[in-house]
Amino acid sequence: MGRYVVRRLLQFIPTVLGAIFLLHYLTSLGIQMTGNPARAIFGDRRPSEAQLQAMSESLGLGDKCLERVGDPCIGLYFDRLSDIFLRFDLGMNFTRRPVTDIIADGLSYTVKIVIIAIIFEILVGITAGVLAGLRSGNFVDYLVKISTVLVISVPVFVLGFLVRDMFLVNVGNSVRSSGNFPDWFAYGLMSPVYKPDYPWASLIIPGLVLGSISLATTARLTRTSILENVRADYVRTGRAKGLSEKRVIGVHTLRNSLIPVVTYLGIDFGALMGGAVVTEGIFGVPGIGREIFRAIAQQQPSVVVGITTALVLVFLVVNLLVDILYAVLDPRIRYD
Amino acid sequence: MTDPSSMTTGATGTTAPDAGAGADDAVAASGSGKPSSLWGDARKRLVRSPVFMLSLLYLLVVTSMAVAPKLWTRQDPFDCSISLSRQPPTDGHPFGYNLLGCDYYAHAIYGARPSLSIALVATAAVVLIGGTIGLLSGFFGGWLDAILSRITDIFLSLPFLLGALVVLAMVSARNIWTVALALIVLGWTTIARIMRGSVIEARNLDYVQAARALGATNGRIMFRHILPNTIAPVLVYATIMLGSFVAAEATLTYLGVGLQPPAASWGVMINMHQVYFDTDPWLLFFPVGLLVGTVLSFILAGDALRDALDPKLQ
Numbered sequence: 050m051g052r053y054v055v056r057r058l059l060q061f062i063p064t065v066l067g068a069i070f071l072l073h074y075l076t077s078l079g080i081q082m083t084g085n086p087a088r089a090i091f092g093d094r095r096p097s098e099a100q101l102q103a104m105s106e107s108l109g110l111g112d113k114c115l116e117r118v119g120d121p122c123i124g125l126y127f128d129r130l131s132d133i134f135l136r137f138d139l140g141m142n143f144t145r146r147p148v149t150d151i152i153a154d155g156l157s158y159t160v161k162i163v164i165i166a167i168i169f170e171i172l173v174g175i176t177a178g179v180l181a182g183l184r185s186g187n188f189v190d191y192l193v194k195i196s197t198v199l200v201i202s203v204p205v206f207v208l209g210f211l212v213r214d215m216f217l218v219n220v221g222n223s224v225r226s227s228g229n230f231p232d233w234f235a236y237g238l239m240s241p242v243y244k245p246d247y248p249w250a251s252l253i254i255p256g257l258v259l260g261s262i263s264l265a266t267t268a269r270l271t272r273t274s275i276l277e278n279v280r281a282d283y284v285r286t287g288r289a290k291g292l293s294e295k296r297v298i299g300v301h302t303l304r305n306s307l308i309p310v311v312t313y314l315g316i317d318f319g320a321l322m323g324g325a326v327v328t329e330g331i332f333g334v335p336g337i338g339r340e341i342f343r344a345i346a347q348q349q350p351s352v353v354v355g356i357t358t359a360l361v362l363v364f365l366v367v368n369l370l371v372d373i374l375y376a377v378l379d380p381r382i383r384y385d
Numbered sequence: 386m387t388d389p390s391s392m393t394t395g396a397t398g399t400t401a402p403d404a405g406a407g408a409d410d411a412v413a414a415s416g417s418g419k420p421s422s423l424w425g426d427a428r429k430r431l432v433r434s435p436v437f438m439l440s441l442l443y444l445l446v447v448t449s450m451a452v453a454p455k456l457w458t459r460q461d462p463f464d465c466s467i468s469l470s471r472q473p474p475t476d477g478h479p480f481g482y483n484l485l486g487c488d489y490y491a492h493a494i495y496g497a498r499p500s501l502s503i504a505l506v507a508t509a510a511v512v513l514i515g516g517t518i519g520l521l522s523g524f525f526g527g528w529l530d531a532i533l534s535r536i537t538d539i540f541l542s543l544p545f546l547l548g549a550l551v552v553l554a555m556v557s558a559r560n561i562w563t564v565a566l567a568l569i570v571l572g573w574t575t576i577a578r579i580m581r582g583s584v585i586e587a588r589n590l591d592y593v594q595a596a597r598a599l600g601a602t603n604g605r606i607m608f609r610h611i612l613p614n615t616i617a618p619v620l621v622y623a624t625i626m627l628g629s630f631v632a633a634e635a636t637l638t639y640l641g642v643g644l645q646p647p648a649a650s651w652g653v654m655i656n657m658h659q660v661y662f663d664t665d666p667w668l669l670f671f672p673v674g675l676l677v678g679t680v681l682s683f684i685l686a687g688d689a690l691r692d693a694l695d696p697k698l699q
Contacts, residue, residue, distance in 0.1 A: 063535065064535070064538050064539055064542055065542075067535070067536075067538075067539035067542075068539050068542040068543065070539075071539055071540065071543065072543070072551060075551055075552055075555060075570075076551070076555055078555070079552075079554075079555020079556055080555070082556065083555070083556055083558075198681065198684055198685060198688070199681070201680075201684060202628065202632070202677050202680040202681035202684055203677055203680075204632040204635055204636050204639075204676070204677075204680070205636070206635070206636055206639045206640075207635075207655070207673055207676070207677070210659055210662065214662045214663060218663070319543075319544030319545070319547070320544060320545065320546070322544055322547060323544045323545060323546025323547045323550075324546065326546065326547070326550065326640065327546075327636065327639070327640065330640070341547075341550065342640065344554075345550065345554055345640060345641055345642055346641055348554075350551075350554045350555055353550060353551055353554045354551055354554075357543075357547050357548075357550070357551050360544070360547060361542055361543060361544070361547070364542065364544060365542050368542075
């Protein structure tokens, strides 16, 4: 297993460098094709050549290679690498606020909302998948199958504003006016927007909406995996030697069935971060996702790229950890 | 559901049969008296599946809206009068009027075209690019596979929605082509993975060895023998992907980096009217209904296709 971990760590380095290069190249290509984003700061005023030059320099957009379409700007790439890894600098927005500051401010909200989403996925998704897989073909199975397809086909932004406007506003208003409910419920949990007074309660519903993106896939994956494992020889052996049903299913089958689900949850982390842009925008949560949402609206591509770079790095580290955990969970994995 | 990779569950479960025939031979062989083939069996199962036929019917209706909107409405969607802004449904105008006082039913019909074109263009390109890369890296293996797999890994490290946001935040032109481009850049990896997996599985089967022994060239083996037997899981995933791209277009439009208002996609309709949900909910029900129906149909059709093509269930 030690060799596997070392190999996985060594593979991690070129992937990180490649991912940053990909982001860098997409950005450069965009600037080369659509023009210098520094012009946007001047609005409808026409800057003098020297002003534009100075502004571009200060934003790190002064390099001549950004004017040649298709040029990979290798020099800029290495500058960016040393900025990220040596100086922890992810660029700055048009008002010269470092992106790392923006991330630091929003981080705690996004972490909370993602944790709620993952807990929801694990509790509800895996339970539904196990129930459906153990009783394949009966009512529970069809119920899970139909509801998962329905949830998959509603885009998260539609689900988000339906929940906000129909449930949190309409039902929420009657809850709030009735006065029979505790404050944390009426003004926290049922609040259509994030309330700083209730830092966890008012994030629960946005977290559930976010978690619903991959809830269906978690459930279906668990179901397929359980179905495959229930027929395995080791399950039959377990039953034959008189183990209780609880132990056969709860320990042996479940442990083996959850391996692909754990891998999926790692990949899913990326979908959750993308989904956070939508849910945080809808529910007004001041997290990292909303900063991306806002940067797009204000046309500040440097912020979008800066935050995305940080999120991609987190995503890669999470997947590295999941892969190592995978080897711990399943001793059959050697990959030599 | 904004990330197509979140729907791969089971799509890779379809394995190619060890038949030595190409797809066209296989379909021909489904006639009477001959042994049944994968595609012949699949067709019989699909015709008997009500879920598949209903989804297909819905998709045919939506496609006809996209191809020939004039079949469905004689109204011009851009013949607007601001005095009719947000008028509720009446006789002759079953969906009412939108914010700008245009006939909403006509808008909903014409909205099918941009939504479906983006999904179709992106899926076709993704199948072509991902399929080729998967085929090459699975068939040749070795250093080519190592390089192509690393490149796939790098693209996979960009989460779908975040990557598409970066691509679109960078280009100032927002039309069908740029939105499709963003989906293609981020979407081809899963197809490449699926294709590579099933090619590696097929590569060492007897019929490939036989073709090689007969002196077939690499190109012939790839296109006449391996491709027809490995394309099934890719087609299943592509069907599901069409649905997820329709949803992705709407999501990107909602975030403000997709199509812009003079274009009339369902995403634009939802985005334009979401603030009026409390007062005029019907402005949202129609585009959301059409959108969800389309995504649902593609997913159900893909599911049915997978069940029909899975030899393990037969």
